[in-house]
Amino acid sequence: MLDVHRLRVFRSVVASGSVQAAAANLGYTPSAISQHLTALQRETGLTLLARAGRGLRPTAAGHALAAEADRVLARVGAAESLIADLRTGRTGALSIAYFASVGAAWMPLVVRRILTELPGVRLDLQLREHIPDSREERADVQVVVAGGGFDPGSGFTAHHLLDDPYVAVVPAGHRLADRQETDLADLADERWIDNDVARGWCRTNLLEACTAAGFSPAFRVEAHDYRTALAFVAAGIGLTVLPALGAADVPDGVACVRLVRPTPTRSVHVVVHDAVEHTPAARMAVAALRDAAHPAHAR
Structure with missing residues (x-):
C-alpha cells in the first residue's frame, strides 16, 4: 500500500523541481x-524522477503518478477537513455544483440561507455544466438539466425542481416585441444568435422543438454564453432563444416573448449524494433550492 506522506513529498518535488526546494518548502x-x-x-517498482541539470524532472510514469496523487491527496484533504469539523463541532462541509444560469438566479439566495441557518458549514461551490463520469469527482449536491427518465446513477437521488420553458429574446422594436407569446414557427426566418457553445442537452432540446415546428434555425452568430448573446440582441443583431432562467436579468433594449406550439422546456433537478442526503447541510440546500425555484411557495 502506498504511503500518503511519501506521495505528498513526491508531489512537492515534482512541483518545485528539486530535492532542495521541496525540503525548504516542507x-x-x-x-x-x-x-x-x-x-x-x-x-512502486518505477523510476519516477530523472536528473535534469541541477534539478529533477518526472518521467512518464512520474507524470502519471503525480496526476493521480493530486486526486488522492484532494480526497485525503477532504477527509481531514471532515475530521477537523467533527472534532470542533462544526456542521461540516458541503460541495454544491450548478450550471451558469442557476448560479446567477438562485445560488446567492441558496448560499445566504445555508450560511444564515448553519453558520458553521463550509461550502465548496463549483460551476459545472455536466455530471462527471467519476463518482469521486461528483459534488455532494448538483443542480442539473435532464430529460425524461433521468437516472442520476447508483448512490445518488434526483429531486425535480421545476420545468423551465424557453423564451425568445428580441430587440426592442422587433415585430414580436409587443407580443406576450408567439408560435415557435414564427421565428423560422429570423436571424438567430446561438448561445450554447457546449452543444449540450439544452441546445439539442431546442433544435428538436424547431424540427417539430417544421424548420431548422439559421444561426448567424455563435456566442459562448447567455450574457453575450443577450448583448448581441440588445445591439439589434438578431434574436436568441433560451430558457426563462437564463433571461432572468436581461439588458435594456430587449423583450422576452413566450414560445408556444411547441414550447421547448428543460427539466431542472437537484441530485444529492446518498451519503450526505440526511445531513443538515444537504437538507437545507435542497430546501433552499426548492424555494428558489418556486419563490411564491417559499416559507
Whole structure:
C-alpha cells in the first residue's frame, strides 16, 4: 500500500523541481526528502524522477503518478477537513455544483440561507455544466438539466425542481416585441444568435422543438454564453432563444416573448449524494433550492 506522506513529498518535488526546494518548502532536510523518494520508487517498482541539470524532472510514469496523487491527496484533504469539523463541532462541509444560469438566479439566495441557518458549514461551490463520469469527482449536491427518465446513477437521488420553458429574446422594436407569446414557427426566418457553445442537452432540446415546428434555425452568430448573446440582441443583431432562467436579468433594449406550439422546456433537478442526503447541510440546500425555484411557495 502506498504511503500518503511519501506521495505528498513526491508531489512537492515534482512541483518545485528539486530535492532542495521541496525540503525548504516542507521544512525537511534534503536527505529526508531523498529517503522518501527512494522508498516510494522501491514501493512502486518505477523510476519516477530523472536528473535534469541541477534539478529533477518526472518521467512518464512520474507524470502519471503525480496526476493521480493530486486526486488522492484532494480526497485525503477532504477527509481531514471532515475530521477537523467533527472534532470542533462544526456542521461540516458541503460541495454544491450548478450550471451558469442557476448560479446567477438562485445560488446567492441558496448560499445566504445555508450560511444564515448553519453558520458553521463550509461550502465548496463549483460551476459545472455536466455530471462527471467519476463518482469521486461528483459534488455532494448538483443542480442539473435532464430529460425524461433521468437516472442520476447508483448512490445518488434526483429531486425535480421545476420545468423551465424557453423564451425568445428580441430587440426592442422587433415585430414580436409587443407580443406576450408567439408560435415557435414564427421565428423560422429570423436571424438567430446561438448561445450554447457546449452543444449540450439544452441546445439539442431546442433544435428538436424547431424540427417539430417544421424548420431548422439559421444561426448567424455563435456566442459562448447567455450574457453575450443577450448583448448581441440588445445591439439589434438578431434574436436568441433560451430558457426563462437564463433571461432572468436581461439588458435594456430587449423583450422576452413566450414560445408556444411547441414550447421547448428543460427539466431542472437537484441530485444529492446518498451519503450526505440526511445531513443538515444537504437538507437545507435542497430546501433552499426548492424555494428558489418556486419563490411564491417559499416559507
